[in-house]
Structures are given as structure tokens and as C-alpha cells.
Amino acid sequence: MKRLLMAALLTGAATLPATAPATATELVYGSWLGVTNKTNTDALVPYFDMVAEATGGDIQWEMIGGSQLANASGTPEAVGANMMDAGLVMAPYQPRMLPATNLIFSQSLVGEDLLASVGAMNETLMLHCDECHAEFAQNDAVGFAGYGVSPYLFMCRGGPRTIDDLRRMKIRGSGGGVAIIETLGGTPISMTGNEFTAAMERGALDCVLGSVQWLVSFGLMDVTDTVIDAPMGMGGPPIMMYVNRGVWEDMTPEQRQAHIDHAPDLVSMATFDVQIPADEAAVSQAKEQGITFIEGGPEYDAVMSERDATQYDLNIGNARDAGVEAPEPILDAYLASFDRWKGLLDDEGRDSDTFRRLLWDEVYSKVDPDAL
Structure with missing residues (x-):
């Protein structure tokens, strides 16, 4: 070319x-x-x-x-x-x-x-x-x-809060995120950034594990109800x-x-x-739009510790x-x-x-x- x-x-x-x-x-x-x-x-x-x-x-x-x-x-x-x-x-x-x-x-x-x-x-x-x-x-x-990118977070439809809520959910992940999803008991789904927003909208996905700025850059803002604010690894x-x-x-x-x-x-x-x-702007816009941010707490730290011990x-x-x-x-x-x-x-x-x-x-x- x-x-x-x-x-x-x-x-x-x-x-x-x-x-x-x-x-x-x-x-x-x-x-x-x-x-x-x-x-x-x-x-x-x-x-x-x-x-x-x-x-x-x-x-x-x-x-x-x-x-x-x-x-x-x-x-x-x-x-x-x-x-x-x-x-x-x-x-x-x-x-x-x-x-x-x-x-x-x-x-x-x-x-x-x-x-x-x-x-x-x-x-x-x-x-x-x-x-x-x-x-x-x-x-x-x-x-x-x-x-x-900043530590990955769970961005979800509905209102999951705990690890138990995420178990058996269909969650998009890539790289090390796949094993994190498996560690907490979710079902990892592989999709590119051009695919997962539409899948969330259709209900084919429950959550995306990714950078919070994806709320804007990939249009997840309109299909996300809850962000679980717990750092789940950087990749x-x-x-x-x-x-x-x-x-x-x-x-x-x-x-x-x-x-x-x-x-x-x-x-x-x-x-x-x-x-x-982009992270700062996405969080501000999401809160203005009414997306709920949930503090992750110790149970999410324990998932990362378990993942890190074996990864x-x-x-x-x-x-x-x-x-x-x-x-x-x-x-x-x-x-x-x-x-x-x-x-x-x-x-x-x-x-x-x-x-x-x-x-x-x-x-x-x-x-x-x-x-x-």
C-alpha cells in the first residue's frame, strides 16, 4: 500500500x-x-x-x-x-x-x-x-x-453486587480475564470489542470485564446498569x-x-x-446517567489472590x-x-x-x- x-x-x-x-x-x-x-x-x-x-x-x-x-x-x-x-x-x-x-x-x-x-x-x-x-x-x-488500561472492572446488566451474583453469569473476558471469570464461577465468553456491546443489548452477555472507559468507547453506557468497582487485574x-x-x-x-x-x-x-x-470522564458520565457503582470489597480481593496464586x-x-x-x-x-x-x-x-x-x-x- x-x-x-x-x-x-x-x-x-x-x-x-x-x-x-x-x-x-x-x-x-x-x-x-x-x-x-x-x-x-x-x-x-x-x-x-x-x-x-x-x-x-x-x-x-x-x-x-x-x-x-x-x-x-x-x-x-x-x-x-x-x-x-x-x-x-x-x-x-x-x-x-x-x-x-x-x-x-x-x-x-x-x-x-x-x-x-x-x-x-x-x-x-x-x-x-x-x-x-x-x-x-x-x-x-x-x-x-x-x-x-486501568484495572478491569465488571460492567453488567441488572444489579449484581456479590461474587455469588456473578456465578453462572455469561461474562466477556480476554487474556488473563478469562481465568478470573472462571475463578469466581462465571462463564467466560470470547468476543471482540466490536461485538460485545450488541451482545449485552441482546442479553447474550450479562457482563463485560474490561476498562471502565469502554462504557464510552464501545458504547456500553447504554446497556450497563451496574459497575462493580473492584480491580480485577491489568493486562x-x-x-x-x-x-x-x-x-x-x-x-x-x-x-x-x-x-x-x-x-x-x-x-x-x-x-x-x-x-x-477517558477513565475519569467515563465514570463521571456513568454516574450522571444513573449507573450504579458498587464497592467490591474483600471477596473480590480474595478472587484476585486466588487467581494470582495459580496463574x-x-x-x-x-x-x-x-x-x-x-x-x-x-x-x-x-x-x-x-x-x-x-x-x-x-x-x-x-x-x-x-x-x-x-x-x-x-x-x-x-x-x-x-x-x-
Whole structure:
């Protein structure tokens, strides 16, 4: 889908800026998120502008949202086949294609430290998971710039309050959320973000286990009556830059470096300009609309403790069965990195500038774009 755009023609060169490049490479990014979703508009598009500026206009990314090119599960194949040049990839939607990346996604991080989780996800993906990059290469792609979401909550029809109320309910989950649903006695249902809202409306689902901002971004606000405010694990990373390998290799080294140089900006924008304010806005709107928020309490903490006590061995076994050769070092690095990032952020600060700097210092300054 790469196209060379003539920046000057003999008949029109005088009307163009003197700094316009002779040619520019126009690349297409296909997002299955809605056209106005803020991950698209407030993170990816500004990132594309940064890359364009850093490359003197030689690399131009065009955003096409709303699943116009591929849906969530079809994105890895669409990118690998060069039906689009890059897209947003969720490993749980294609676990057979991306088993090592899905291993990271399947480990539910306990607590509410979103920033530490995002730092750990990027560090593990970029520096401690050679099998992740090997599977990207096997699928004709390169992957970087993961983001995370706040701890998952139960968003439900009706008025469930307790664990007993959720038992035998049909609950949409993905990644580590599936095992959490099983632990409390619910029935996990696998659906993409483009499907579960309609299923809730039809009554085919009772709850969705996910980020509270999905009330807005996926339209759950109109089909949800109750949110159970108990942190049920953080998972990820969704990979914002999953790029066709041929497209990546056709770039100059300087152009590839520009993408990596600004990856911390992309991750930081996705966190501070999208995820955090979107959570706050969704909660405020939901309360205004009359959705009931229920404090989870100790019984929900006990579910997470039970899940955490068993998830390491289960995830290791599932990953090995899926073809991951050495899953233990990946998870060990992930958990150690999560603890390390908590300390880093406590010591250095938790504002956006500090987070961006730490992502560069601790992760992306150590990435060789030519070796991806």
C-alpha cells in the first residue's frame, strides 16, 4: 500500500513550499477502533505528525479507523499480507499467531498501578521477549509501542453486587480475564470489542470485564446498569505499532530510528492524554446517567489472590502448549519489571514528562530499530 507521492511537478513547483521533499512515502494505518476514538485521534495521529516532522516529511502516515480495512482479529494477517502498512494488534485475538506476546497479556498484574504496568509491558516486550519479536517476524511484521488500561472492572446488566451474583453469569473476558471469570464461577465468553456491546443489548452477555472507559468507547453506557468497582487485574500490551516488515525494512535507518525515538511519546500520550482522562470522564458520565457503582470489597480481593496464586504455572503451561519455547524467562522478567517500575515511578515522579523520559531511558534508548 506504499505509494510515492510527487511533491513537485514542472507546472506546479512554484506553488509548493521550498522545504517540501522531492518525494514522500505515504503509509496507511488501519485501526479497528472507532474513527473518533481518542487512541486514534489523541495518540496515534499526533505520533504520526512527530514522525513526519522528524523525517522532514518523507514518511506520512494516514489513519483509517473504524475497521474499514480490518477488524481486530484480522489485523495481524492484514498487516502481514500488506493489505495495510500497520495497525493495532491485540495478541488474545490471535493467540496462535502470537503466543509469546499473548503470554504477557495473559498474566494479570495485581493492583492499580497503571503507569508501572505500562512501563513493565513495554520493557518486557522490547527487551526481554526475543520470542515475541521472532513471532512478529514469522508473521511478516515488526511490533513496538504497547499501552495498557486501568484495572478491569465488571460492567453488567441488572444489579449484581456479590461474587455469588456473578456465578453462572455469561461474562466477556480476554487474556488473563478469562481465568478470573472462571475463578469466581462465571462463564467466560470470547468476543471482540466490536461485538460485545450488541451482545449485552441482546442479553447474550450479562457482563463485560474490561476498562471502565469502554462504557464510552464501545458504547456500553447504554446497556450497563451496574459497575462493580473492584480491580480485577491489568493486562496488555495492545501493540499500537504493528508494522509490515517489508515496509519497515524499506525505510532508511534514520526513518526507522524516528519511529523508535518517538515511541515513548506515543505510549505516554496513550496513557496521559487518552486512558487516564477517558477513565475519569467515563465514570463521571456513568454516574450522571444513573449507573450504579458498587464497592467490591474483600471477596473480590480474595478472587484476585486466588487467581494470582495459580496463574503463573497455568500461563507457563498454556504458553508452552502454544509453542513458546522458554516462557519462564519472559514472565519472570515481566513480574520483576513491574516491581522495578513501581519503585522507579515512586522515586522519579509520576507526571507525563517523567514517564516519557523513563520510557526512553529504561526501554527505547536500548532498542536497535534495525534489529527488530
